[in-house]
Amino acid sequence: MEQDIKQEIVSIQLDSESMIPLYVQLYRHIKQMIEQGKLSTNFKMPPIRWMAEKLQINPGTVVRAYKELEKNGFLISKWGSGSFVAEVPLYESEESDEQTAFAYQSTAFSEGMIDMSSVALDPDRFSAKSFKRAVNRVLDASGGRAFTVEDNLGCYSLRESLALELSKRKIMTSPQNVQVISGAQQGIDICARAMIEPGDCVFAEDPTYPGALESLRASGAKIIGIPIDENGLRVDEFERKLEVFRPKLVYLMPIVQNPTGLSMSQKTKRKILGLAHFYDFYVIEDDYCSGILYDEVESAPLKAYDRDDRVIYIRSLSQMFVSGMRLGYLIMPSKLADSLKSVKRMTDIQTSGLIQRIFDYYLRSNLWNEHKTKLQESYQHQFAASCRILDEKFRASFDWCLPSGGFCFWIRLKNGLSAKKVVEESRKRGLIISNGDAYYVYSKPDDHLRISIAQVSEEKMIEGFERLAEAIAEIS
Template identity: 40%
Template sequence: MKIYESIEIDKNSDEPLYLQVYEAIKNLIENGAFKADEKLPAIRELSKKLEVNNITIVNAYKLLEQKGYAYSKVGSGTFVRGNKKDDIYINDDRKVNFSHIRTPYKVDFSSMNIESELFPVDDFKEVLNEVLDRDRGLAFAYQESQGYYPLRESIRQYLKDNDIPCDFNNIHVISGAQQGIDIISKSLLSFNDTIVVESPTYTGAVAAFKSRGASIIEVPIEEDGINIKELEQVLKSCNPKLIYIMSNYQNPTGISYSQSKKLQLLYLAQKYNTYILEDDYLSELKFYGEKNPSIKAMDAKERVIYLKSFSKIFMPGIRLAFLITPSYITKKVTAVKYNTDISTSSLIQRAFDLYLRKGKWQNHLNKMWSIYKGRYDVLVNNLKYETPFVEFKEPMGGIHIWAKTDVDSIILSSLAKEKGLLISPGRIFYMDERDTEYFRISFACADEEKIEEAIKILKESYYDVKNKV
């Protein structure tokens, strides 16, 4: 099915036909269905498909040009202007940014951020006030670049409780996971250095690596982790400085690495003298099965750089995370952190330290685990019994599911958006923006009632696409 075949017009509507065509193509451009500089359908071809006069398509294309969505080449046709699609991609909070689209939506299955209604505002307000009363002006002074000493000690204890031993001196408090990826990039990578990423992957990390002029090689991810055979071939031939992975509930696939894959990955990192950057942002949300330890917990040879963010189950605006670095690179990472922003907010560090020590973090974590498990169960059951056309593997935890149908996910997401549902088409998680039937759905911003509504919209959208084929 060609992309433009999803376009429909209503000849009984009071809205002019050319405006209907303009709106339909504009939506396809904004959703990424048409790529930058891609040629739009020939006027005669589209007019025949829609059963309208050529002048209707001509006027629609002229309006697309006037609004900055397209440009024409004499004798060649009309093409998509690239700068209109840039806002579609992943932003810093690991969600698809649809904020520029004015169409109201009913359910957001694209966001990976906790709903603001679930923020532990009262508890955090309590510890903030206590810190201000206790520390007075010191709460606003600069901290050492590695972080507030008591917070680093609290983090060390938190890690110990989760079977991750570490040297206190290798803990770095940072301003969010994205800053952590950026700091590691600046610490280890030079222009033209090679790094390995999973495919598909989180493109926010890819952007940070690209900013260092790195050569990025994608290695496919399998049902139990990265393809080890392909990875070793890359390690042999390209000598990469870094392997970036998400070992639990990988974004976007939801895959968790098997014990065997973790051990093989550690062996290869040691054998080929490279580092693993393990991005752990959801390991606490294990709903079924045995606990899945991090790769860092098995890291006897100091080949793993461990990155942990609290954003996904706390408050994203707090921008608080930490790194555990191998001893060999600790000084370098500390220097890069200092040059980036000197230190993370002293007030926030002190408050979160108290939040941990008072057991409030564990209480909040238990609450979020219960809420997200309830949503997970509803989503999985609805997908199984209401949408038999959707294929997916249960991740057993996390806040998202990687699924596929037998139709292009860009077309499916475009129709779903028109009906009020936002989903993340799989294309945005690949460096080459390949066409794919996969898409990501997240229940971070959707309660049980919204999930059921979303599944109904997804079902309607799918059958609308199939009926047009």
């Protein structure tokens, strides 16, 4: 079989008189073979010198073709081992991940627009009265010192409160291992910059959060996607790929994964940590939205089972608190603490002292528990209503993952419907939703949407689904 494939590769015809460069011609031939399935995932490509000799071209031409294939996600290079076929990009997007993912997230909407793309909290569900009380208490107690931070790790009182809060979720840590950050995105970026060298292999769920992929790629990581099905992470695929590629880092969202909303079982979490020990890699656990759960979910974080100190736990507080106030924290494994702290200092020195003290007050005065309880009750009711609407109106048009929590529905369109066309037609009707293609590691299927109920009232949500139904009817 392998001999047949190599024979087909060496039969590639390149035209030296064409205006198209030879490396581009070679790139296109190999790309076509990958897309047609002739070169399967993890197939080891022939060595550069062998390929150059057989095709009677300069080795540099093969190098350039391989580099272009790698850059566009068709190949993965492993130092000292060669180049391997990556997951096949089924569609090539004309837009970058960032453009596609966040194209409709602007707040400058026309009057009457309904935003069901943003995961920022509905401002009307936040108690300004409680927040004002917290600000006044902090300023009365600390005066001008409320704006200062004496420690690069963050305010000690907040780190102490966070360590206590974490113990309730079975994560045992000390304030010395807590680094306050300006949101989860900064935490992911810090980890990438501290740990990744160009060419390092990183695993990520596929689909996943585009911002994480952006940070990892910016550090030179070669990202391998681990597929997710209706049961969550495909552990069999994860283990199979570990045997071929040895990642330095794995990025996961074990509870309420973005965009699918699925959560891992305790068995899966323990399996991943066992593999981390055996294959010697670290895990970034992005705890994106574990404060809003709709099911009897196994809600202990992956970090709660970490006896090997291999999990870097990142929690965004702004996602559940006030989106405009960028605040979060990460739990640092002892061996990585110095490098993570160093990158944080280079990034922005410290996060706002006032914001830290306000949140510390929320934790110590029980305002945080009250806030979470109200949010849970509010979104629980809205989630149930959205499930009824989806079941009644859209069974013929799409399937969806039933999320274990959070604010989003991950939808797969049926009957050949194009996600791009649904997004465009919905916008014409004043509804903003997210195209799902941006959440994939490399492939860009045109059949997924992410719909969020975070920033809309129940009344607006119902109207939004009406507009979506009209948009689908128009293009069906």
